[in-house]
Amino acid sequence: xxxxxxxxxxxxxxxxxxxxxxxxxxxxxxxxxxxxxxxxxxxxxxxxxxxxxxxxxxxxxxxxxxxxxxxxxxxxxxxxxxxxxxxxxxxxxxxxxxxxxxxxxxxxxx
Amino acid sequence: xxxxxxxxxxxxxxxxxxxxxxxxxxxxxxxxxxxxxxxxxxxxxxxxxxxxxxxxxxxxxxxxxxxxxxxxxxxxxxxxxxxxxxxxxxxxxxxxxxxxxxxxxxxxxxxxxxxxxxxxxxxxxxxxxxxxxxxxxxxxxxxxxxxxxxxxxxxxxxxxxxxxxxxxxxxxxxxxxxxxxxxxxxxxxxxxxxxxxxxxxxxxxxxxxxxxxxxxxxxxxxxxxxxxxxxxxxxxxxxxxxxxxxxxxxxxxxxxxxxxxxxxxxxxxxxxxxxxxxxxxxxxxxxxxxxxxxxxxxxxxxxxxxxxxxxxxxxxxxxxxxxxxxxxxxxxxxxxxxxxxxxxxxxxxxxxxxxxxxxxxxxxxxxxxxxxxxxxxxxxxxxxxxxxxxxxxxxxxxxxxxxxxxxxxxxxxxxxxxxxxxxxxxxxxxxxxxxxxxxxxxxxxxxxxxxxxxxxxxxxxxxxxxxxxxxxxxxxxxxxxxxxxxxxxxxxxxxxxxxxxxxxxxxxxxxxxxxxx
Numbered sequence: 001x002x003x004x005x006x007x008x009x010x011x012x013x014x015x016x017x018x019x020x021x022x023x024x025x026x027x028x029x030x031x032x033x034x035x036x037x038x039x040x041x042x043x044x045x046x047x048x049x050x051x052x053x054x055x056x057x058x059x060x061x062x063x064x065x066x067x068x069x070x071x072x073x074x075x076x077x078x079x080x081x082x083x084x085x086x087x088x089x090x091x092x093x094x095x096x097x098x099x100x101x102x103x104x105x106x107x108x109x110x
Numbered sequence: 111x112x113x114x115x116x117x118x119x120x121x122x123x124x125x126x127x128x129x130x131x132x133x134x135x136x137x138x139x140x141x142x143x144x145x146x147x148x149x150x151x152x153x154x155x156x157x158x159x160x161x162x163x164x165x166x167x168x169x170x171x172x173x174x175x176x177x178x179x180x181x182x183x184x185x186x187x188x189x190x191x192x193x194x195x196x197x198x199x200x201x202x203x204x205x206x207x208x209x210x211x212x213x214x215x216x217x218x219x220x221x222x223x224x225x226x227x228x229x230x231x232x233x234x235x236x237x238x239x240x241x242x243x244x245x246x247x248x249x250x251x252x253x254x255x256x257x258x259x260x261x262x263x264x265x266x267x268x269x270x271x272x273x274x275x276x277x278x279x280x281x282x283x284x285x286x287x288x289x290x291x292x293x294x295x296x297x298x299x300x301x302x303x304x305x306x307x308x309x310x311x312x313x314x315x316x317x318x319x320x321x322x323x324x325x326x327x328x329x330x331x332x333x334x335x336x337x338x339x340x341x342x343x344x345x346x347x348x349x350x351x352x353x354x355x356x357x358x359x360x361x362x363x364x365x366x367x368x369x370x371x372x373x374x375x376x377x378x379x380x381x382x383x384x385x386x387x388x389x390x391x392x393x394x395x396x397x398x399x400x401x402x403x404x405x406x407x408x409x410x411x412x413x414x415x416x417x418x419x420x421x422x423x424x425x426x427x428x429x430x431x432x433x434x435x436x437x438x439x440x441x442x443x444x445x446x447x448x449x450x451x452x453x454x455x456x457x458x459x460x461x462x463x464x465x466x467x468x469x470x471x472x473x474x475x476x477x478x479x480x481x482x483x484x485x486x487x488x489x490x491x492x493x494x495x496x497x498x499x500x501x502x503x504x505x506x507x508x509x510x511x512x513x514x515x516x517x518x519x520x521x522x523x524x525x526x527x528x529x530x531x532x533x534x535x536x537x538x539x540x541x542x543x544x545x546x547x548x549x550x551x552x553x554x555x556x557x558x559x560x561x562x563x564x565x566x567x568x569x570x571x572x573x574x575x576x577x578x579x580x581x582x583x584x585x586x587x588x589x590x591x592x593x594x595x596x597x598x599x600x601x602x603x604x605x606x607x608x609x610x611x612x613x614x615x616x617x618x619x620x621x622x623x624x625x626x627x
Contacts, residue, residue, distance in 0.1 A: 020277070020281065025273065028277055032277065032280050032281070032284075035281070035284045036284065038284075039284045039287045039288055039291075040287075042287075042288060042291055043287060043290075043291040043294075046291040046292070046294055046295035047295075048295075068294070068300075069291070069294070072243055072291075072294075075243075075247060076287055079247070079250045079283075082254065083250070083254065083276075083280055083283075086254065086257060086258075086276070087273075087276050087277070087280065090257070090261065090269065090272055090273060090276060091273065093269060094266075094269040094270060094272075094273055097264075097265075097266045097269055098266050098269070098270065103273055103274070103277070104270065105266060105269070105270035105273070
């Protein structure tokens with residue numbers, strides 16, 4: 001499972017970085033969202049991978065999953081959702097004002 | 111009541127912002143009154159907290175009374191109190207500048223006042239929190255407000271700058287979370303005091319992870335502080351922002367510096383065993399490059415606002431040089447210089463905007479344009495601000511740079527540091543002298559009708575400059591406070607005791623309660 005999780009994280013992050021380095025605001029927003037997913041998953045995994053164990057005290061539990069990263073991820077998701085919404089709106093507004101969806105607000109010279 | 115005073119700098123702006131939203135955008139007078147009242151309350155609170163922290167006590171406040179390290183702790187020490195006071199001062203002046211004049215900034219768009227208060231809430235929270243994840247949350251609070259404030263008033267240039275600013279800060283936020291998660295994975299805690307105890311005890315197999323976490327956090331703080339090579343977002347953003355917003359943003363780069371001091375001074379400080387001062391070699395190199403890049407940029411800037419933005423970068427570099435010395439003397443000098451540079455840069459942003467208004471069509475671009483009406487008062491203010499930033503006696507910049515030079519004496523790198531600090535001072539002097547002579551002494555024929563001069567527009571920058579002059583006049587008590595703050599930072603064990611209480615030795619706790627490792 002470690003290998004699967006780690007390679008999935010790496011793949012998503014790589015896609016996110018690639019998209020973020022593109023010139024159009026829409027790809028950049030997608031890239032930021034992908035990086036956000038990868039980061040949230042990374043936080044979750046940092047509480048160690050555990051299958052079928054409760055995060056809270058329970059009678060006769062063999063072990064516990066760390067509940068704190070789960071709480072942190074909730075916070076990070078909410079913040080990421082809010083900022084993604086803002087950056088989308090900002091990108092749309094910039095496209096309206098400048099007539100270009102390039103991140104620099106103008107078409108690059110051909 | 112006094113026990114709860116520590117949380118008030120976060121609650122007061124939050125409450126004020128919510129009340130403003132209820133008051134509605136139409137009642138701007140009420141919003142202004144609320145905003146100024148909140149700033150005044152913050153100033154009084156900050157003064158009270160400075161007095162309280164001056165006794166030398168580190169006071170911890172546990173939100174919801176959950177004991178550290180399980181709950182979130184706010185921690186008041188001298189450094190936090192100093193930053194709170196500086197924030198309150200700059201915020202009050204910036205708000206006054208934003209609400210006065212013929213075309214006040216707060217009337218040019220909606221929700222300026224609530225956003226301003228949320229920005230203050232984020233700033234104050236970042237300075238007070240003793241928890242690494244909570245620091246991230248307050249960073250986001252202040253950043254979300256700053257994204258909107260930067261774009262406030264709109265216009266294509268401002269929106270373009272906002273896109274760059276938002277994207278780079280979101281990328282940095284992702285790195286911040288990765289760094290925090292790495293440290294949590296190894297230590298099982300997020301409380302800074304607890305981290306300071308557990309990081310040195312990390313297993314050798316985890317050493318690489320801790321190191322990676324520490325350096326990732328350094329990268330994040332370098333983005334916020336605009337350190338080389340991550341400073342490229344700043345000139346565009348700060349020169350596009352409205353002047354009062356740019357003046358408030360003068361403190362935002364200092365949040366990055368503060369975080370370096372707090373995280374790399376307390377958690378990875380001299381007492382962190384294998385990880386002691388892990389970031390400092392990188393920081394020192396970046397600081398020198400930042401100072402040079404800022405000064406060279408100032409020399410090549412095409413407008414006074416852009417030049418001020420580059421001078422902000424140079425001042426951050428000088429500050430980081432002092433921080434990277436990692437000695438109480440260096441840190442004390444850095445804190446004094448931090449106060450001075452924030453005030454001076456904020457004043458220069460406001461002055462640049464006023465010069466731009468008075469010159470009409472030519473704006474603050476460094477080319478000949480209409481003669482400035484009633485130039486004497488404005489010119490004197492510009493000279494005082496410029497001399498202060500460059501570091502000419504008797505202004506506080508001189509005192510601050512002298513302290514940094516003194517603190518860096520006797521090291522192997524001393525000649526380099528002195529050459530950089532003095533050389534960049536000379537470059538900044540050349541840049542500002544050129545700007546002043548072009549703007550004031552080369553009126554061209556081309557100018558359209560110059561903008562009218564309002565006397566009150568100079569009140570805000572003069573207020574900041576007066577604080578700067580007071581900083582030079584009362585350098586001794588301020589420096590004593592800064593030195594005490596630096597010594598307090600270096601004294602990690604007593605900080606940890608104050609925050610974690612007399613609970614059985616934190617390291618005795620299992621790394622992750624109950625869970626398989």
